[in-house]
Amino acid sequence: MELDVNGKLHQLDVDPAMPLLWALRDHVHLTGTKYGCGIGQCGACTVHLGGEAVRSCLIPVSAVGKQKVTTIEGLAPDKGHPVQQAWIAHAVPQCGYCQSGMVMAVVSFLRKNPTPTDEDINSQITNICRCGTYHRIREAIHAVAKDEKHV
Structure with missing residues (x-):
């Protein structure tokens, strides 16, 4: 499976049902996106998927497709946003x-x-x-x- 995260392509060998949150943290090694509740209520795991804010704990990596994922690390690496x-x-x-x-x-x-x-x-x-x-x-x-x- 291929994910476009912060403008960089990542090849991942993960279960398609894995939540995007865990793919980002454990396989892409971007830990700015946090685990909070695991049920989409708290928003600690919010990232942009195709430019829209989503709760990454609810999105299986198989649903990402070719959409671009932006994490806090990719928003503005110099914290200049x-x-x-x-x-x-x-x-x-x-x-x-x-x-x-x-x-x-x-x-x-x-x-x-x-x-x-x-x-x-x-x-x-x-x-x-x-x-x-x-x-x-x-x-x-x-x-x-x-x-x-x-x-």
Whole structure:
């Protein structure tokens, strides 16, 4: 099986039913994508598949096909993406465990909704932050939304 991850092709000999999360972590050796709940509820495993945010614990590698996978490592290797910069500027992470999935979800969300309200954020960003930094997450999202370079 071949996966295009962060612009690089990877040949994997894995069970087609294996969740994309485990293929990324255990076979492609990209550990920025985290295991949280394993049932798609928490969002710690969020990556982009064909440009859309997905919970990688729910996607079997056989469903990926030729779609491009982008992980947190491939978003901006220098951490220069505007969402990553806003996360730093607004001191969003506390423990940081959920943050790679949160960032990936927010990047996809802002592509679709570049000027979100708090209600939009609350209803569309369903990733769970166990540390409860939701107020800083919203502040960072609004800061990025004010900057037209985020798209």
